[in-house]
Amino acid sequence: MIKEFLQLHGEYHDDKYFKDLTTLKMGGHIAHFVMPENKQELKVIVNYLKTNRIPFKVIGNGSNLICGESEYDGVVISLKKLCEYKIEGDEVYAEAGVMVPALASVLAKKGYSCLEFASGIPGCIGGLVYMNAGAYKGCMADVVTAVEVLKDGELIWFNPDELNFSYRHSIFHDHPRWVVVSAKLKLTKKDSAEIEELIADRLRRRRETQPLDKPSAGSCFRNPENDFAWKLIDSIGYRGYRIGGVCVSEKHSNFIVNEDNGTAEDYLNIVYQIQDQIRDRYGIRLVMEVEKFNC
Numbered sequence: 001m002i003k004e005f006l007q008l009h010g011e012y013h014d015d016k017y018f019k020d021l022t023t024l025k026m027g028g029h030i031a032h033f034v035m036p037e038n039k040q041e042l043k044v045i046v047n048y049l050k051t052n053r054i055p056f057k058v059i060g061n062g063s064n065l066i067c068g069e070s071e072y073d074g075v076v077i078s079l080k081k082l083c084e085y086k087i088e089g090d091e092v093y094a095e096a097g098v099m100v101p102a103l104a105s106v107l108a109k110k111g112y113s114c115l116e117f118a119s120g121i122p123g124c125i126g127g128l129v130y131m132n133a134g135a136y137k138g139c140m141a142d143v144v145t146a147v148e149v150l151k152d153g154e155l156i157w158f159n160p161d162e163l164n165f166s167y168r169h170s171i172f173h174d175h176p177r178w179v180v181v182s183a184k185l186k187l188t189k190k191d192s193a194e195i196e197e198l199i200a201d202r203l204r205r206r207r208e209t210q211p212l213d214k215p216s217a218g219s220c221f222r223n224p225e226n227d228f229a230w231k232l233i234d235s236i237g238y239r240g241y242r243i244g245g246v247c248v249s250e251k252h253s254n255f256i257v258n259e260d261n262g263t264a265e266d267y268l269n270i271v272y273q274i275q276d277q278i279r280d281r282y283g284i285r286l287v288m289e290v291e292k293f294n295c
């Protein structure tokens with residue numbers, strides 16, 4: 001019944017695994033996976049799932065998720081096909097599935113300053129808004145002018161001051177069934193060569209300091225106030241620490257990488273050990289930035 005419904009309203013698969021949909025490359029089978037072709041299909045799908053009390057999870061590029069090995073007996077909705085964008089005056093309108101590094105690069109070429117801070121964040125517009133993702137002292141809250149949300153069956157535009165943005169947080173954390181459908185971001189005209197140079201420099205810095213050649217979900221822990229998670233992890237001797245196929249990166253100790261078919265259980269065992277030791281030694285509670293799902 002669910003399968004037949006979803007097949008009518010998007011590209012449907014029942015043979016997908018989280019390990020193929022996340023940058024950490026972990027996680028088990030998904031009972032139902034669907035990619036709506038447009039907003040209307042998304043709306044119909046979400047309304048049907050809510051009405052029938054069927055669990056669902058919306059994903060972007062899966063770059064902030066750690067997923068368990070057990071089957072997810074619900075529906076994963078990928079927004080990768082909602083990927084239109086348009087420059088409108090001093091704003092860019094982008095649908096939730098637009099990949100941010102690609103958009104940053106297009107804007108840079110056209111001489112628009114906006115997403116330089118996010119050019120190395122491997123997620124989609126929806127995921128970056130959800131997380132209020134950021135780097136280099138910039139974050140989505142600095143550039144978002146409006147967000148279109150599927151809420152209670154309707155598409156509604158929210159202003160930034162309604163979105164409760166704070167450090168790696170937005171209102172969407174408190175409303176997991178709302179869906180970011182698109183966003184408008186403000187643009188500032190600048191010299192394109194200058195923007196491209198800045199982006200190239202930041203990508204170079206990432207390649208030098210982060211294990212981008214290995215599957216990860218980015219920084220595992222948020223930085224505690226006035227401190228750095230990587231420094232605390234180094235101080236307890238966990239750089240390079242391994243359980244099963246999962247390892248604290250030698251290159252950047254706030255990255256936990258999947259070196260050899262690791263599982264979410266291995267990953268979380270490392271996380272809990274680090275959290276316990278940091279709490280016992282410094283009284284600091286390290287909070288995960290990566291989201292656990294179905295584990």
Ligand SMILES: Cc1cc2nc3c(=O)[nH]c(=O)nc-3n(C[C@H](O)[C@H](O)[C@H](O)COP(=O)(O)OP(=O)(O)OC[C@H]3O[C@@H](n4cnc5c(N)ncnc54)[C@H](O)[C@@H]3O)c2cc1C
Nearest residue numbers: 060061062063064123124126127128133134135180217218
């Ligand atoms: C190598 C690497 C480097 C990274 N560097 C950074 C960095 O510098 N700064 C930073 O902040 N993050 C960084 N990250 C983490 C990650 O890229 C960000 O958190 C990003 O915002 C996640 O986007 P996504 O599309 O992959 O979301 P996903 O991982 O697919 O989803 C993350 C959460 O957002 C929700 N979500 C996704 N799309 C929607 C939507 N349309 N509507 C409602 N909810 C939605 C999901 O349900 C989930 O709860 C990095 C990750 C990697 C792998």
